Amino acid sequence: MSSIAQSVQVHIDPTEDEDADGVDIGKKHKLGHLRVDMQGNVTFKRLPITQLVEALQLGIQYTVGGLQAKAAHDVLYQDFLTVEIIHFPKEGTKTTPAHHFNDFTIRSYAPVAFRHFRELFNIKPDEFLYSICKPLRELKNPGASGSLFYLTSDDEFILKTVQKKEAEFLKCLLPGYYMNVTQNPRTLLPKFFGLYCYQGDNKNIRITVMNNLIPSYLQMHETYDLKGSTYRRRANSAERRKDSPTWKDLDFMERHPDGLLLDVETYNALAKTVQRDCRVLESFRIMDYSFLIGVHHVGASTESGGDRATANLMLTPSEQTSVQPKRMMYSTPMDTIQVEFDEHNKPDDHLVKSGGIPARTAQGQRLLLYVGIIDILQSYHIRKKLEHTFKSVLTDGNQISVTNPSFYSERFQRFLFSTVFKKATPNLSENPISLRESPVKRRSRLSKMLQTPEPDKEIIQTPTIMRNTRDGANTSPMARRSFEITPFHLHQSAARYLNLLLVE
Incomplete structure (x- = not known):
């Protein structure tokens, strides 16, 4: 297979990080299982990442392609427990090709159930393979866990390495997750489309395939990871030095003391969606999840030439004429929250295509927001209870991130819809240049008034x-x-x- 992931360039900075929150990969030359040697070569569990990616692409191609030869049937409980194992010897077999790596094995968990997940969101097998098997782009912000993140070239999917306990929890979660997604496909929760394990060289590396929340063809001027907690919820110095830092709760409160303004319909629809999703997470005893917000400033000028240039930044010349909508159903925030607009105040066509939620700052800056709930594979087990007890001795227990799922859900929603998002005042929403209305629609509306x-x-x-x-x-x-x-x-x-x- 010729597709190779783009190499990682990690900046090695010997400067000590004074903040205790987070780990600087440059300080220790490693973060979790992610390591970088002095020559800049990147390994994960001491396995070259190019080998890991190519082997995984080959394994997904065979496990998904093999499902097409099997007759489709309704999902049964045993389908959530099934594990498909495919061996890939170096010299090849009658069904697998030869390759230049050491022998490896790909384990595909619940392949039939994940096939139904993909069908539910209108993802066809050939389109899924076309996205996964093309060269992948690595996201160079590994976060505090040291996980690998890869983005498909069509912006549809994210491939992320997960820990063993997270993979085991996802397997236990699948039956209930399937029931929830079937009843409510319009959700801000992560959409999982596959769970795989690479086994080779005495290594077990687990990877999940999810939907992508933040489009790469638009520049995100701000990114926030919010939990509703204030205890040590500030980006550390290493994060602040990045070109595109991910800010946290206290940073948001400083940068946007008046919050982000949404019109009434959008505010209510978003609050309803988050409330429904939090109820699901609470029922699974899940906490410590985050609300991810990507903020694009509409009309912001850049060195590349403004919005049009930033929109085409990651596209090939043949793709720069227009941004095509995603193939996946319910893949954008606007699709998910299912806002009901008045006839004279519907979103503009370019907003519908981009899928961003229109908003404003208190100063009048127009925004597009890309949002979702992430990091949901954390259950409130004995280890988390002990962590909550220990941190409660050091500070107010109501302000720390790890806490009871019911209280976490309530605090999470209260923070989002009292501090982060606020309803636009009547004077602002009634302004002729409203949050969503363009000059063309404004002329159309005024023309109707003259009839x-x-x-x-x-x-x-x-x-x-x-x-x-x-x-x-x-x-x-x-x-x-x-x-x-x-x-x-x-x-x-x-x-x-x-x-x-x-x-x-």
């Missing part, structure tokens, strides 16, 4: 007699005579005035 209702036709034909009551001594005969004005004349005058406004 005469059918019941008023009879009134137009009835003249109103108006007589000049001024003293005629200093007026001409023309000024002293009576004249007739109809409502139609008044309507024409108002129309001329509004047309002048539209032209301006």
